[in-house]
Amino acid sequence: MADEPEGDSSFGPLGSGRRQQASALQFAPRKKPCHADPLVHHGRHFGRTVHALCNVQALITNGILRLGELADEPEESFTTEERREHRVFRSLLQMVPGLKERLMTGDADNAVAISEQLQKGASSARSDDTKSLKSAILDWITPKGQSLQPPLARNVKVDRGYHHERTGALLCPAGLDWGNSE
Structure with missing residues (x-):
């Protein structure tokens, strides 16, 4: 790469064309500032x-x-x-x-x-x-030392709500018994 300027930090020594890796001992690049109102x-x-x-x-x-x-x-x-x-x-x-x-x-x-x-x-x-x-709720409703049966996925909401025994019981109005099918 003869036409590369000398001192270009993105290429290794002697114009080898190999990109240098970022040093792990330096700060990571800063996030670009967000200019929201x-x-x-x-x-x-x-x-x-x-x-x-x-x-x-x-x-x-x-x-x-x-x-x-x-x-x-x-x-x-x-x-x-x-x-x-x-x-x-x-x-x-x-x-x-x-x-x-x-x-x-x-x-x-x-x-x-x-x-x-x-x-x-x-x-x-x-x-x-x-x-x-959404994902923290699973930790809150799972009894200590136990797991939910059937298990609930953290990124899928389809099986939650009234479709699951534990979440259905929590959503059931206070005056009704979730265990009573009527």
């Missing part, structure tokens, strides 16, 4: 710590109304659910730096874009969490 990160955190099953767009829309048009309304005029929703909205405002200013100074399209990014983060956090639980 910071709102997605905040949405993941919000979904894990404040409210996992939340319609963020409705939360933001109602929160903006409550901060703007309904700001003069006394707290007692709202239902328990509306007050709870507003507490969740205030938690979101505290969690995301500058969110209140962005929402109050922007237009409706801006609020929709912000809520989509936050929802994306919350949804992906929920997905990651449930995906990691």
